[in-house]
Amino acid sequence: MVKITLLISIILLTCTQNAKSQVKPWPVSAEDAGKINPIPVELKNLGIGRNIFTRTCVACHGAKADGKGLIPSASLIDETFQKQSDGSIFFKINTGRDKMPPFKGMLKEDEIWSVVNYLRILVNRSALPPAKDVNLEISTGEEIKSITAYVHSADSAKLPFPEVDVHFYIKRDFGLMRIGELSNYTGADGKVKVVFPEKIIGDKEGNVTVLAKVEDNFLYNNSEMAVERKWGEQMVTEDEKFNQRALWGSRDKSPVWLLLLANGIIVGIWGVIFYVIYNLFRIKKTGKIFIKE
Amino acid sequence: MEDQENSVKSRRRFLQKFGSLGLGAIAVSSALTESCSSNPKAPGSGKKITLLNSKNELVEVDSAYISTLNKDLSPNHNSESRNGLPGKKFVLVVDLGKCKNARKCMDKCQAVHQLRPDQHHLNVLLMKDSEHTAPYYMPKHCQHCDNPPCVKVCPVDATFKRTDGIVLIDNERCIGCRFCIAACPYSARSFNWYEPKDAEKYKGVAYDIEKNVPQKKGTVTKCTFSADCLRDGKLPYCVSACPNGVYYFGNVYEDAVTNGTLGETVSLNNLLAQNSAYRLLEDLGTAPSIYYLPPKDRTLIPEIEDTQS
């Protein structure tokens, strides 16, 4: 019962959402809609399109381009969107509307066309051959600190794969920091080498975790491998700075001068007060003696 | 006070008992105890589990809404929270050029920290520095100063600075003198003038100093840098809520900050150097842990409605 009502409400919700998007059409002139995409559907261009998409579109449209990002927005993978012409999509990215910002000026025309191509690939991979499984191995050079990734077929033949884009990263607390270029393509031997940059900080011993990844590739499935090397600078923490005696320190960390000053004053003044109170007892005592006499 | 403590204790005992039954310590995650490690939007798996809740009622819960409580519930959890995470010194970089006043960070912050709409741990301000300079939006958190004026003046150690740079407040210690509010030049603190929002719902929830929830009437509250998230290795609530890529958060010691929207990690020093970063009211000597990147290359330049600022 509950499930049925849920189903109904979901259907209703999607309907109203569709209705909404239909309420406000986004007219594109025939001239704009008819523009031909000058960028061929090629791996390099798709890579450009993907990189732009992850940097500028994912936040709102979501990683799957289904419109479920941090700001709910149009799905780019459903039929209503995909049935538009390349020219229409280009026009909309270029000019923007409401919360969709205009990318004119921010992106070059070629780049926008590449994004259009990438959006097409998201729903229809038929333009590309099926993705292959790969294995990734890492070897490191010690003399010149470098990382070499070796990409080969996942089967026992271990055939090297040339022209595979490998991404290299260093592990940080909240994410992976890229080293090397944006794209590093393997050579004919299936290998690609990246030099470990200077001034990378490791843990207290200088250990750094390095990763190589084949990811979001149109021809190969994801694969990754990590190694730990003592290549980084040793991390210098400032725990002493935050444990020192200071005015902002906790109550057991008050500055020595303050302790001495305050306690000195307290002892001095209260010494006099206690002396006076003691005198009151003396007055009382002498009074009693006097009465006896 | 005591009743509440007892109820918390009994809850703990209940959880311990549960643990000895071999079921492991579990907690029902709901909007109330929403934390970094649980995902309230997780779709139902359809698998139901029967649980005993804190009111001693048997309830049926979808297994997707159950997460293991990885936090130490021992009574001294909060005293450990005073020490800070080892090997970390947290830093936030705010790219003013990217802020479009979406306020997702503010909304998330207020929802997570049980705040009323007029209570701000985080406030997005419309700034205009002088007559001819362009206005810009500036998200303003507690600056987690290294020379914190608020901590200096606290009479009871209620607010304190941890070794990882975070300035927290213990609302079980705070006496409500509001000296810290007066001392803070960034107006970053808020006070519970009334019974906090949803106080009824939060009754009996164990106090988490790193989240400062549940809030208490008559105490001060402030940005925690989402220390509860950081303990789990996650980015702060506001940082991951931003749709515009405004926030970079990371560890100064390892010279890296991660953008909450893009997930991209970059060198802190490079980011600051390449963008001429600055800190807010630097001349006051408070040494903030938050850096701002100047508002350049903007697609949206706000218009000023009120000339107040």
Added chain:
Amino acid sequence: MTDLHRKEIEIKKEQFQELVAELHSPLNRTSSSFKIWIGFLLLLMGTAAFMYVRQLRFGLGTTDMRDIASWGLYIADFVFLIAVSLVGSLITAILKLSNIKWATPLTRISEIIAVAALFSALLIIVVDMGRPDRLWHIFVYGRLQSPIVWDILVVNTYLVISILLLYIPLIPDIALLRKTMGHKPKWQQKMYKILSLGWQGTEDQVKVLNLSLKALMVVIIPVALSIHTVTSWLFASTLRPGWDSTIFGPYFVAGAFMVGAATVIVTMYIIREAYNFKEYITDEHFDLMGKLLVLTSLVYLYFNLNEFMVPAYKMKSGESAHILGLLVGDYSLMFWSVQIIGMIAPIFLMAFKPFRKPKPMLVISVLIVIAAFLKRFLIVTPTLLHPFLPIQNYPESYHHYNPTFSEMMITVGSIAGIALVISIFTRLFPIIPVSETAHEQGFPNEIINNS
């Protein structure tokens, strides 16, 4: 020769008894007007208590303080009461150590004002706390780096010294009360008995007493200065424009001497009229207190010039919004009224002898006291309303601070409490020191101790 001597002593004795009878006369009064007065004060305090219970229940939201103006009337009242209490040290210690005899009849008045104002100040600061149930945290978790802890230390120290300075000169007088107040209720006689410490006026006792007094008078001066200096540091230790000032300590101390002197003048006028003490609190006293008030006001004027002129000359960013708000903005009417009516005009008027008569002095002093309260308000509030960063995303009301009825009644209650303590004190103890006056009038020790 011996007869003559004896006769002289007899006359002296009679004169002394007359003096005692006159100074003890308030203790024997039974007037309904006094009861109405006490009832009125209790009514005010009862209202304040009711409002406070309400505040405890609903939170500090019953005040108009909010996240921007987070301190308000209570803190202004606290600073005011601390200022008033400073007068105890001025009249008793500073004037006495300088061997100024005319102030003797005023010492007890000023000491009781100091003690009552301090109690009231301690209460109002608890009222301002969001969690008064955690007051004990200060003693258990107290942090020496916080100016609040310094303030609590010095206020309590000053309170103890003030009580001792009130009590010690009272011991011989209480011994006298034991002899003359035989008709009073048992509890009152018992109280006199305990408090008199068996005072006999022996040489030893007098010596110890005077030694103790001297020690206290020396010690109270630095403590009194620091109590107000430290209170000023509650503000000056922050970075806010308007509070971030290096002269706040002396500025507050000077202001406190001024309002303290004015409070003494108001109180001594009322006591003189109520108990017909024209012979002891003479027109001459008003004249001299007037001169003292001119002196303290001039010092305060000088500090005001420094405090407002210097930043107004520079108009530093941050500072300027605050200064303009005071000089020509939202608070200008209050600011100029306080400065002119409460400081500049009185200095001019009191320079002329006719204005130093009791009645004009009363009017001037009342104006000074009211202005002094408003001045404390002007020190606390406008600064908080002008933070470094703009006030945004708050309700409109956060831009202003207008104390609620509840806050005002609690503040009024705190002042009514002072009046109540002083009023009841005058009915239990001689408000004008008896033995000191007798000594100064030349009565020998034997007469004072043995009559």
